[in-house]
Amino acid sequence: xxxxxxxxxxxxxxxxxxxxxxxxxxxxxxxxxxxxxxxxxxxxxxxxxxxxxxxxxxxxxxxxxxxxxxxxxxxxxxxxxxxxxxxxxxxxxxxxxxxxxxxxxxxxxxxxxxxxxxxxxxxxxxxxxxxxxxxxxxxxxxxxxxxxxxxxxxxxxxxxxxxxxxxxxxxxxxxxxxxxxxxxxxxxxxxxxxxxxxxxxxxxxxxxxxxxxxxxxxxxxxxxxxxxxxxxxxxxxxxxxxxxxxxxxxxxxxxxxxxxxxxxxxxxxxxxxxxxxxxxxxxxxxxxxxxxxxxxxxxxxxxxxxxxxxxxxxxxxxxxxxxxxxxxxxxxxxxxxxxxxxxxxxxxxxxxxxxxxxxxxxxxxxxxxxxxxxxxxxxxxxxxxxxxxxxxxxxxxxxxxxxxxxxxxxxxxxxxxxxxxxxxxxxxxxxxxxxxxxxxxxxxxxxxxxxxxxxxxxxxxxxxxxxxxxxxxxxxxxxxxxxxxxxxxxxxxxxxxxxxxxxxxxxxxxxxxxxxxxxxxxxxxxxxxxxxxxxxxxxxxxxxxxxxxxxxxxxxxxxxxxxxxxxxxxxxxxxxxxxxxxxxxxxxxxxxxxxxxxxxxxxxxxxxxxxxxxxxxxxxxxxxxxxxxxxxxxxxxxxxxxx
Numbered sequence: 001x002x003x004x005x006x007x008x009x010x011x012x013x014x015x016x017x018x019x020x021x022x023x024x025x026x027x028x029x030x031x032x033x034x035x036x037x038x039x040x041x042x043x044x045x046x047x048x049x050x051x052x053x054x055x056x057x058x059x060x061x062x063x064x065x066x067x068x069x070x071x072x073x074x075x076x077x078x079x080x081x082x083x084x085x086x087x088x089x090x091x092x093x094x095x096x097x098x099x100x101x102x103x104x105x106x107x108x109x110x111x112x113x114x115x116x117x118x119x120x121x122x123x124x125x126x127x128x129x130x131x132x133x134x135x136x137x138x139x140x141x142x143x144x145x146x147x148x149x150x151x152x153x154x155x156x157x158x159x160x161x162x163x164x165x166x167x168x169x170x171x172x173x174x175x176x177x178x179x180x181x182x183x184x185x186x187x188x189x190x191x192x193x194x195x196x197x198x199x200x201x202x203x204x205x206x207x208x209x210x211x212x213x214x215x216x217x218x219x220x221x222x223x224x225x226x227x228x229x230x231x232x233x234x235x236x237x238x239x240x241x242x243x244x245x246x247x248x249x250x251x252x253x254x255x256x257x258x259x260x261x262x263x264x265x266x267x268x269x270x271x272x273x274x275x276x277x278x279x280x281x282x283x284x285x286x287x288x289x290x291x292x293x294x295x296x297x298x299x300x301x302x303x304x305x306x307x308x309x310x311x312x313x314x315x316x317x318x319x320x321x322x323x324x325x326x327x328x329x330x331x332x333x334x335x336x337x338x339x340x341x342x343x344x345x346x347x348x349x350x351x352x353x354x355x356x357x358x359x360x361x362x363x364x365x366x367x368x369x370x371x372x373x374x375x376x377x378x379x380x381x382x383x384x385x386x387x388x389x390x391x392x393x394x395x396x397x398x399x400x401x402x403x404x405x406x407x408x409x410x411x412x413x414x415x416x417x418x419x420x421x422x423x424x425x426x427x428x429x430x431x432x433x434x435x436x437x438x439x440x441x442x443x444x445x446x447x448x449x450x451x452x453x454x455x456x457x458x459x460x461x462x463x464x465x466x467x468x469x470x471x472x473x474x475x476x477x478x479x480x481x482x483x484x485x486x487x488x489x490x491x492x493x494x495x496x497x498x499x500x501x502x503x504x505x506x507x508x509x510x511x512x513x514x515x516x517x518x519x520x521x522x523x524x525x526x527x528x529x530x531x532x533x534x535x536x537x538x539x540x541x542x543x544x545x546x547x548x549x550x551x552x553x554x555x556x557x558x559x560x561x562x563x564x565x566x567x568x569x570x571x572x573x574x575x576x577x578x579x580x581x582x583x584x585x586x587x588x589x590x591x592x593x594x595x596x597x598x599x600x601x602x603x604x605x606x607x608x609x610x611x612x613x614x615x616x617x618x619x620x621x622x623x624x625x626x627x628x629x630x631x632x633x634x635x636x637x638x639x640x641x642x643x
Contacts, residue, residue: 003216004065004541005033010107010129012122014200015055015114017131024108030627032538033065033108035091035512036558038080041111042089043565043631048638052084052192053174053199055115061102061165061205062109064515068100068213068293069541070225072232072528073517075100075293083191085176085404086425086448088569089562092179092193093512095292096186098163104209116201123153124207134203141342142168142181149204157208165205168344170392171198176404177349177391181341185300186292189346191426191447192404216543224536231528232296232520297520303334332381339385343392350391352427353401354384356409356420365416372396421579424448424571433578434587436492439594440602441501444576446562453505454522475527492598498605506555510534513558557626559610560618564631568638573616576603617641 005028011020024037031037038060050056060080067074077099083090102110106127116131119138123130137145145166154160163182170178171194179189180197188194215221291297340347358376360366368375372390374397376383390398400408405427409420421428426448433439441453473481480503487496504522507530511518514534521529529537531548538546546554563571578594586593604614611622620642623632636642 003214003543006106006108008107009109011111013114014116019129032513034062034515035078038062038078039558039561042080043561046082048569052082057082059112059196063099063103066541067515068103070221071537072228073295073520074515076515078512079188079193081193081196084195085192088566090191092188092190094188096183097293098165098182100293101163101207101209104211105207106211119201119203121204126210137203142166142344143342149206153206162206162208167194167197170343170345173394174198175402177346178344179346181344185341194344215541217540221540228528336384339388345388345392349427350388354387359419360416366412433582434590437497439578440497443578444606452508453501494602495605497602498609502609509555564618567617
């Protein structure tokens with residue numbers, strides 16, 4: 001008997017309307033679940049000849065190994081596809097309640113292929129499944145779709161506990177920054193996964209599940225989960241007492257386009273005071289905290305906007321526009337978040353697009369007539385909402401961004417292209433790339449952003465405080481604490497940067513495989529789970545005895561398989577980089593630019609840790625040792641790389 005896993009994958013071919021239930025048993029030992037098994041399916045089934053919007057592309061939803069259990073934050077699933085924005089491997093994590101519901105309905109994974117002839121939605125009902133007409137939903141925003149479909153299915157099943165994934169108009173229009181939304185505010189929001197769903201004429205996926213999920217050691221799991229819950233006190237206080245966020249705001253960065261605020265804020269003399277005021281306003285305005293499935297942390301906040309629906313915001317959600325547009329208007333930021341949620345649009349992309357236009361306008365590279373007369377002044381958050389609507393509907397200048405920020409800049413000419421802040425075509429987050437410890441994970445990441453090694457970034461900041469050092473030392477393994485201490489004393493050390501980046505990448509990969517929230521595992525200094533706890537949880541849930549060394553090998557196998565997929569798609573070392581400006585321009589805040597030689601040394605050190613050669617190809621012996629012989633054979637036949 002399987003414990004924790006259902007052991008089943010549901011495959012739907014939208015073109016033929018055929019459904020197939022497949023066994024996942026062959027993949028469980030090597031890949032465990034979630035992101036791991038998804039990567040294996042993508043490697044096997046999506047070839048370099050397949051374009052992201054081709055019917056042959058796959059859209060794969062995988063619940064984690066621990067998803068749906070008592071484990072705190074066991075709410076996560078991974079959405080995997082070939083991205084229209086990067087043209088390569090992409091996965092996006094999604095929380096809320098949908099991934100757990102998929103397991104309760106009897107499946108660990110859902111594979112979608114083909115293209116429906118007409119707008120359709122999929123309904124998975126306790127092991128039963130149907131493909132239905134969605135013509136009446138096409139054109140609706142996410143909120144309308146969720147409400148309409150929930151009411152329809154509630155009448156049919158006499159059950160209101162139905163979880164909906166859906167796309168908004170941005171997904172229908174195949175905008176590269178379109179995401180997939182769940183429960184209105186949970187999202188798989190980056191890389192255009194919603195555009196792939198729209199290209200398949202799939203408006204929504206509704207799931208209802210009432211089945212029990214068996215675990216191997218219920219009593220042991222209960223005791224272990226109690227211990228983990230006892231460790232959540234500090235992180236719960238952190239997300240409740242938002243004044244603490246001001247410290248992180250002040251020690252982070254102002255953004256990547258114009259690093260110091262423009263106009264009256266140039267010089268940023270009053271930045272700390274302004275951030276404190278925003279934090280106080282946030283504390284005053286949010287109506288309540290709420291959480292995903294089985295999460296004690298409740299990191300999101302509801303903000304009531306006059307004349308509008310509430311906005312559900314995580315602190316990261318308002319860092320980005322503060323850093324990128326220099327806006328300190330909380331209500332406008334919340335309004336933008338609410339608009340993006342309804343449009344099914346990647347909020348991080350919209351803020352990046354706005355920042356680019358503000359930057360280009362200030363530098364005189366473009367004029368307002370180039371962007372439909374929009375007056376995009378630094379600090380004006382309201383104009384973001386106008387741009388978001390244009391992007392989602394591909395109207396006017398919004399159509400320029402429909403194919404991503406790099407293509408948009410190219411339409412303005414070569415001078416504009418030099419000011420795009422991206423990695424592998426993906427907009428980067430708000431952290432400043434002038435620091436090697438941020439530049440490296442941004443450059444080498446499989447997706448093109450550093451969110452898959454975020455703990456490394458936060459560790460850089462938090463280790464500067466003696467109080468936080470003590471908290472981190474109580475949480476992280478001693479050898480990792482030593483690494484962070486060494487790195488703080490030698491910030492430009494290539495090997496130390498590579499080691500820290502690889503460690504936190506491993507943590508993030510394992511969270512996406514297991515289906516737990518990365519914020520509970522790498523949010524310095526308040527994390528509650530490390531690989532030591534992962535092994536215990538896997539044992540209690542599945543009965544499998546997997547030690548930390550085996551977990552490291554699983555991470556290495558999944559990460560190397562993903563790298564091989566990207567190499568097969570044409571990724572090479574020269575793509576593992578950052579924009580040229582960060583090698584040339586000295587950061588006003590940090591007083592340095594990235595040294596190219598040190599950066600390249602750090603990339604090489606990272607490759608070495610991963611078992612890849614200096615060109616970025618996984619070494620033959622690495623592939624063989626990881627049981628990926630078939631990957632070696634395919635790469636060799638296609639590239640002739642191996643001698």
